[in-house]
Amino acid sequence: MTYQPQKDFGTPASGSSDLVTCTIDGRHVTVPAGTSVMRAAAEQGTAIPKLCATDNMKSFGSCRLCLVEIDGRKGTPASCTTPVEPGMVVHTQTPHLQKLRKGVMELYISDHPLDCLTCAANGDCELQDQAGAVGLRDVRYEVQSTHLGQEKDHSNPYFDFDPSKCIACSRCIRACDEVQGTLALTMEGRGWDSKISAGLASDDFLGSECVSCGACVQACPTATLVEKKVVEIGTPERSVVTTCAYCGVGCTFRAEMRGEQLIRMVPYKDGKANRGHSCVKGRFAWGYAQHQERILKPMIRKSINDPWREVEWDEAFAYTASELRRISESYGRHALGGITSSRCTNEETFLVQKLVRAGFGNNNVDTCARVCHSPTGYGLKTTFGTSAGTQDFDSVEECDVILIIGANPTDGHPVFASRMKRRLRGQDGRPPAKLIVIDPRRTDIVRSPHIEAEHHLPLRPGTNVAVLTAMAHVIVSEGLTNEAFIKERCDWDEYCHWAEFVKQPRNSPESLQPATLVEAEELRAAARLYATGGNGAIYYGLGVTEHSQGSSTVMAIANLAMATGNIGRRGVGVNPLRGQNNVQGACDMGSFPHELSGYRHISDGDARRLFENDWGVSLDPEPGLRIPNMLDAAVDGVFKALYVQGEDILHSDPNTKHVSAGLAAMECVIVHDLFLNETANYAHIFLPGSTFLEKNGTFTNAERRIQPVRKVMTPLNGLEDWEVTQRLAQAMGLDWNYTHPSEIMDEIARLTPTFAGVSFARLDEEGSLQWPVNDAAPDGSPIMHVDGFVRGRGKFVVTDYVPTDEKTGPRFPLLLTTGRILSHYNVGAQTRRTENVAWHPEDLLEIHPVDAEDRGIKSGDWVKLASRAGETTLRATVTDRVAPGVVYTTFHHAVTQANVVTTDYSDWATNCPEYKVTAVQISPSNGPTDWQEEYEALSERARRIATEVPAE
């Protein structure tokens, strides 16, 4: 198959249900009312020449190539801006039109460098194609002035801007405005002087507001904005549709290839999560896949003080199996455990938990969802009956009020944020949705171009439950609840009990203001808006879950949604923005110690027997250890071996010193990863992993959407990750014989009622499926709880605000909260090995000017960040984005190790760590802390790889 770009219909599809029939070039075509003549023609297979039109943005009408003639109308209207009308008779090709198009193209080409053969877009250039389509043979002008020879802008690490090739179609500007919503680009000057500019004339692309989402590059019809990889390598020759391995949005991309070389990732227009959009990570930051630091051979060592020794796969598996057997025999089977990865596929995750349950013979399996969204699972299962969000992403288009709490979507979930921002700017002539943001920081979405939150409630970190209960107090006491909904769908007695609780004067916004620091009147207004503003949807992130009351907060959110009837239809719902690409899937696949796939408790005999019969083993009915318990048990000397797939717990988990102590106490730590990550400093066996580009499988995103991951290149390490786990299982004597991940999915479907209708064949056919997919929902479930709650009746849970034990005091007077930044992902293992470091080379500490002034700190100063758990140093940036008393940082860089500072406090129900609240002190510093220096030395020692002595 040769390379073909995705078909472009020129203008967006019309959403109208009325149909219109017209005649184009003698053929009848029936399309929805409001469809442009251009799109109607494209749908019947007629390609009207065009340059400024593309189907993911509104028509613009500037290039004037798409002119048509319409019977009974004067002149030659542009087909992109003319909607079809019943009975309209259109001619797309007449001698007059042909002459006009040639005339327009002659003008374009009179101002374009004729270097097609050496141009990066040669063969992938719409200008080139259209010059051919209109039959231009000659440029007759004696040209005096041109726009050629202008300086290129190479500043962005991923794409170049060559103004000499620009045809001023404004597609890049419109993409930035309409698709991405950053509005970074503009047209400078007018007429002949029109020039694309990334802001001010002094701005280059890197220094501008541009977030490098790539929408402009994708939109550019020429080589004006072009990927550096295309410049370097050439155009792709084939493409494979696959799913991004970064955040939980789950964007679909076309991996465009030349041989086994990836040229570029282009967002796939039919991707239902991203609808043709992307962010800097998914679009560009895939260079880590070929990074020189990738480990491609298995390695083993006796002690972490030894250098690594490279071995062949056979030896690695045999050695690993023998170590695991040894430990099991000498310390008992409960001394073993495994951690599944939210970055690996459903199939790989399923195999790791199967290995633990069926091979290790215990339930000591956990996953990184433990440290992010475990409270979501607990809270939503308790209240609604399902451990997942209730909506699909498309639902945001029907929202009237959007409440964001503890989430920073423009950084953490940028592609969904763009879709949300589109709704917040208003589209299709509908008034924009209103926005409420509950966050200690003034995140970007609080105020950005054409968007301003009605209410921003900058609460004190750790008081989510108090704020939400106070909102419930307002809604209940002011009679704003939806009683009909509650009576029909929820448990009325539980509701009454809850309503009595929230009505208590101690739960009023005024009473709680001293704790939350949120102005009572503002909170009341926000509550009224959510309850009465039409379709209200709540979107939340780790700012909700990573607290000692994380599960309570999730349930408080669910209470609000039920009390106002905002569940069970489009435009409403409770929407966790899940962090990692497959954190939903990892949870679904039975990665928790107490649950089999599909959230069935391990103590449930029927469920267990299903697995026992299928796997031919008997399963332990007792839940196993959670990650923190494994580490505690290791420190206690009873937990000795851990298989960690695709996760860096030393870096990502709280209280780094405790994690390292646990790891150091183990005898066999197996790290299965792309790189020698921080955890690998304490590992005895390293099994090289494969990237998402090198394997087949599925990821499940935040909207429960199961999407195919396709192998676009051979694994550099030789094996896909599921094969590594299978080979290890085989070495341990398990009779596994999967030949393809589709067979693993068949097993999952067989054993998991919510996945009963899922298969690779169906996914290939339909693109994606949203679970549950079974007899009750054969086509999947975009919206949950439509006819009633999965658990039967919705359950109101009393959520009493209990302040965290982590308290500020004279020694640690400030509250630290942690989060993410756009250009990096999680612990940065991937993004730090890409050009994304151009935007964020280090973690920075945000501190309010007042607190900075008190301590004599300026932006750029090195500061020591100390808590009861530990201390580290990093540089400060002084900003009023954080409130006085609050400081903020990210944890993307291993040299900072922000988690040295975070504590052991965790959610009461799920042990999800309280990353978001740590009492700290900040002081000026002139160098790294002792911990940083010691750790640096340890890392250097632990990462040594022995060089082979050649045999004589």
Place this chain on the structure above:
Amino acid sequence: MKIRISDDALAIACGADTVAQAFMRAGAEVERVSSWGMHWLEPLVDVEGVGYAIVTADQVETILAGEAESIGPIAEHPFLTRQSRLTFARAGKTRSTSLDDYYSSDGWRGLATARTMGAEATIETVLASGLRGRGGAGFPAGIKWKTVASAQADTKYIVCNADEGDSATFADRMVMEGDPFMLIEGMAIAALAVGAQKGYVYIRSEYPHAIAKMETAIAASAHLVAPFVVEVRVGAGAYVCGEETSLLNSLEGKRGEVRAKPPLPALEGLFGKPTVVNNVLTLAAIPWILTHGGEAYAAYGMGRSKGTMPVQLAGNIKYGGLFEVGFGITLGELVNDIGGGTDSGRAVRCVQVGGPLGAYIPPSRFDLPFDYEAFAAADALIGHAGITVFDDTVDMAQMARFAMEFCAVESCGKCTPCRLGSTRGVETLDQIIAGKNVEANLALLADLSETMKFGSLCALGGFTPYPVMSAITHFPEDFR
């Protein structure tokens, strides 16, 4: 003895302020009024109805002594008696921002009528008048209003296009400086008819006197048009912002860039809301129509061009000024009989009607009646009815080049034919003027003109070929 002297910008430019001060110093009572529109006579001093032309300060004593030579009663001047002044009925007679003067000269009667008869009947009256948009396109105003009236929206707007940028035009300025309440009344009637709450007057920044007068008048009459609110917005020097969609973009604070139609501004105009965009002269004609009835207005004019047109005579012309007359008068009458031919005394070589994008018309076509359809049939346009006269020293190749250059300078840059074509047009005309490959380049220019005429997004690029091709057609000798 009351002395009346215009405070119109043109009169001021001719020295009216100095003359007025001289009269005041001499102890005379001076009243600053609007201009009669006889520009060659300014500063024109009106002493109890008797006119003194081109007055200088040193003539004050003799005029006050009754010893100066007059032009007789101004109102009986043949330039005025040949006109049908409906829109300019008050010109020269009233103080522009005096509510008393406006009241006592039939002011606010149209609005009162509209309020009595209601929105529907008001639109019917405008439809019956046959009034067409005076900005150039000639679209029936009543139909536009009807479209906006029937659109469903919480907010609607009236936008008055006062970005008068065509060469030889000044009628909008004279309305705003001389009779601003009439324009406000017209806007208020339009608002009542279509259900609009807010009106904007978009005035070019080059009109500081008009801006000041409008702002004064809006403040003085706010209580009379309430709840309708009028606001002045000042342009930033772009000719293309006289095009209605780029005007709307400019009003919204965006680049003055043309929007594709559809959607029509009547349905999705300012801030996406249904909007009436009318020229100053269109809205200024409304009070008269409401006061006297649609049929009375339609009795003027010819064919489908109903009512009167304030024609503006300028350029190399002997008697330049504002001449309001029913449609149907011929070009020859306007230029020769009324305008008196060229100011230089040389033969008229051609006129350009409708601003810099209008066609050049030679005397052989001076039989053309002033009528939208007749002009269109002759590949010409009326536009805003400005007539620029040229004598026989004009080089038409340079004029054709100027048309392309004007388009290049003023293009918003959105559409390709205008953005690139105008510069290529200049370059090609340079080749022709230099005598290089003349026939081939003329053919290329004809092709380019066709591309621009049919391919451009708005009238700027679309009409630039008119002056170019008319110059080549009527004056081929200047190109070879």
